[in-house]
Amino acid sequence: MFTPADVHPSKEQIHALIYDPKSGKWSRKWRSFPHMIYDRCRIQRSSRFQQLLRFRERYKDLVFLNRPLRNKWTIHQTFSQKTRFRQHMPETLLYHSSVDLQRMLKAYPVIYIKPINGTGGRGILRIERLRVGKGGYDIQGRRQDRRIIAPRKVSQARLEGIVRQWCIGGRFLVQQGIPLRLPGGRFHDYRMLVQKNGHGVWEFTGMAGRVGAARSVTSNLHGGGHAVRAEILLKKWLGSAEKSDRVIKNAEKLGLEAAAYLEDSFSALCELALDLAIDREGRIYVLEVNPKPAREVFARAGDGGTYHKALIRPLEYALWMYNNKNTPSSAKTTEE
Numbered sequence: 094m095f096t097p098a099d100v101h102p103s104k105e106q107i108h109a110l111i112y113d114p115k116s117g118k119w120s121r122k123w124r125s126f127p128h129m130i131y132d133r134c135r136i137q138r139s140s141r142f143q144q145l146l147r148f149r150e151r152y153k154d155l156v157f158l159n160r161p162l163r164n165k166w167t168i169h170q171t172f173s174q175k176t177r178f179r180q181h182m183p184e185t186l187l188y189h190s191s192v193d194l195q196r197m198l199k200a201y202p203v204i205y206i207k208p209i210n211g212t213g214g215r216g217i218l219r220i221e222r223l224r225v226g227k228g229g230y231d232i233q234g235r236r237q238d239r240r241i242i243a244p245r246k247v248s249q250a251r252l253e254g255i256v257r258q259w260c261i262g263g264r265f266l267v268q269q270g271i272p273l274r275l276p277g278g279r280f281h282d283y284r285m286l287v288q289k290n291g292h293g294v295w296e297f298t299g300m301a302g303r304v305g306a307a308r309s310v311t312s313n314l315h316g317g318g319h320a321v322r323a324e325i326l327l328k329k330w331l332g333s334a335e336k337s338d339r340v341i342k343n344a345e346k347l348g349l350e351a352a353a354y355l356e357d358s359f360s361a362l363c364e365l366a367l368d369l370a371i372d373r374e375g376r377i378y379v380l381e382v383n384p385k386p387a388r389e390v391f392a393r394a395g396d397g398g399t400y401h402k403a404l405i406r407p408l409e410y411a412l413w414m415y416n417n418k419n420t421p422s423s424a425k426t427t428e429e
Contacts, residue, residue: 094119096141097148128415129156131363131407133385136161136210158363158411162355162384164209165266171358172379178354181347181379183269183370188260191253193267198222198230203270205310206234206256208263215239218259219270219310220252233308239316241308271370271378273312275330280305282312282380283323283371284390286399287348288364291409293417295352297345298364298406299399301390302326320393331375340375347377355382363410 095109107126110119134145149160162168169185172178186193188206197204198220206218218234223246230252233244247255259265273280286298304326306317314320327337344367352365366386370378391400 097144098141100148126152126155129158129411131158131411132160135385156414157361158407158414159384160360160362162359162382164264165207165381166209166264168355168382169266171355172351175354178347178351178379181377183271183378183380185266185268188256188265188267191257194253194256197267197269201269203272205266205268205270206259207266207268209266210264216259216263216265217311218242218256220256221270233310235309235311235316241306243308271372271380273370273372275304279307280310280312281326281330283327283344283369284386285344285348285367285369286364286386286388286391286403287345287352287367288403288406289362289410290406291413293410293413295349296406297348298403299323299391299396300341300344301394301396301399303390314387314390314393320390322394322396327371330371331373336375340371340377343375344369344371344377347379351379351382363407 094112095107099108100106101108101123105126106123108121109124111122111124112119132149134142136142149157163171166185166187169182172182184197184200186197187209188194194204203219203221206220208216215235215237218232221231223229223231229246229248231244231246232242232252232255234242236242273282275281281302281304283300283302285300287295288298290296300323302321302323302325303312303314303318304321305312309316309318312318323341324334324337327340328334331337331340348365348367351367352362355365356362362384364384364386366383367379368381368383370380372378388400388403391397391403
């Protein structure tokens with residue numbers, strides 16, 4: 094395990110952390126470059142991330158198991174090019190001015206403002222149009238530091254100023270809101286993980302439900318949410334185990350096809366997480382995709398088997414690549 098700071102600039106060696114399974118301890122040792130790199134670093138505003146970008150550029154000929162995907166807007170546009178995926182995408186606009194805001198508010202009772210590169214639920218604003226007669230809008234959200242913004246009512250004129258201020262210094266999306274509020278008032282969604290297995294084939298690993306913290310507009314675990322087994326949460330949400338099973342099968346098929354399509358469109362991947370919204374009718378919407386997903390949602394949901402599988406599959410895929418002297422090729426799915 095290493096960071097770009099551990100790479101010797103001239104010797105082409107790495108002062109890496111090496112794990113000794115006998116002692117259970119890590120130690121530093123000089124090593125030559127590995128046969129492949131499993132990049133787990135995420136986009137962030139920091140000098141360390143800039144260092145990582147320079148490393149990727151300098152050593153772009155090395156074999157990476159996965160690479161970062163583009164921003165949320167580019168991914169949305171890519172999915173929207175295919176009829177197969179278009180039906181699963183919430184309507185989304187790139188925010189330029191109040192014109193975009195007003196267009197979406199007229200079309201939908203609830204919308205979200207979110208950064209195109211945000212992670213962990215940061216910088217998301219939820220806006221709900223109040224019923225006729227009451228006038229105005231109800232807003233709530235999470236700041237960049239994840240602090241919750243409590244719900245409050247504002248006029249249309251005030252709302253436009255708030256959104257304009259919210260979007261200063263970055264690029265933001267205006268997105269259709271999907272009804273995801275549980276009977277207790279909390280919001281929920283689903284995290285699905287698909288990975289390449291030890292044969293280089295895309296395979297469904299698992300799916301878990303996430304329920305947000307009280308007063309939170311997001312369901313992220315880092316923001317105080319908790320995990321639930323997908324079949325349990327979906328059964329309560331849809332009303333029957335039969336509907337839940339059918340939706341999970343549809344989501345699995347969608348995830349495998351989406352991973353193959355994004356890999357063909359951008360670059361080699363070894364795993365992909367899809368954050369899904371599922372409405373009361375069982376319609377599936379893709380809220381976000383992540384090529385470097387956390388796995389703890391499965392452990393926290395009490396699904397230790399899926400959590401273990403999620404950890405070892407990238408290693409099995411790496412061994413398959415090495416043994417076949419292969420480079421990441423266009424994705425396959427288990428159906429092929």
